[in-house]
Amino acid sequence: MATDVSRPGATLIMHFTHIDNLPAILAAGRLFPDNVVGTRLATNVGAADIKASRRDRIITCQPGGVVADYVPFYFAERSPMMYRIACEHRDGKTGCYPDGDDPLVYLVSTVERVHEARLSWVASDGNCAHHLTNFSRxxxxLAELVDWPLMRERIWKNLPDDQDRIRRRMAEFLVHREFPLDLLVGYAVRTSQRAAQLRCVLQTAGIIDPYVRVRPNWYYGYKRKGAEE
Structure with missing residues (x-):
């Protein structure tokens, strides 16, 4: 277990989206929040119930509004949201996005780049839809708001003596209104095949030498139950 309770010097933030959404995102040159994105997404991986709750959850500090007015980033990979996506694929759950986490691409930036660009942002100490969650700008x-040791843990499930780990692992960095893609530091995918596909998408958009890394440990990668290996 990590013993360093401090915030990392360069604080990574991660937004994931389906690879099919990248052409429209790259054409726009920015990420938009859920309240604005509309039909721009070719493949929506978000759960309808969660999206609805984020449209109602008030941000309690400036610049205000609701969570769905912000572009969301996590502070850690393998989030509970990605776990839900991977499990719904594994279990063949009906009425949900069906394809699991393999097609998802991480768009990676840092807190420092966003702050230096003077964008409006808000951070949360946990799941933004939860009534216990606090916000700060x-x-x-940030050093005290976010549970940094938990961000470094691979296993984040609730424990008998700590029933709040899942909520805290879902701490977010929220960028108001839009996130310009020139603030990205790179991209991450699960497999080398996805990396080749992503490089092709990026190069088609005019990004000649993209920083793409294969990070299988950032994913769950569950196979559909009953699927042949």
Missing amino acids: SLDE
Whole structure:
């Protein structure tokens, strides 16, 4: 278990989306929040119930609004949201996005790049839809707001003596209104095949030498039950 409780020097933030959404995102040159994105998404991986709750959840500090007015990033890979996506694929759950986490691409930036660009942002200490979650727009408060040791843990499930781990693991960095893609530091995918596909998409958009890395440990990669190996 990590013993360093401090915020990392360069604080990675991660937004994931289906690879089919990348052409439209790259054409726009930015990410948009759920309240604005509309039909721009070719493949929507988000759960309808979660999206609805985020449209109602008020941000309690400036610049205000609701969670769905912000572009969301996580502070850690293998989020509970990605776990839900992977499990729904594994179990063949009906009425849900069916294809699991393999086609998802991480768009990676840092807190520092967003802050230096003077964009409006808000951070949460956990799941933004939860009533216990607190918000802050202070860079100095991030050290105490986010549970950094938990962000470094591979296993984040609730424990008998700590029933709040899942909520805290879902801490977010929310960028108001839009996120320009020139603030990205790179992309991550699960397999080398996805990396080749992603490089082709990026190069078609005019990004000649993209920083793409294969990070299988950022994914769950569950196979559909009953599927042949």
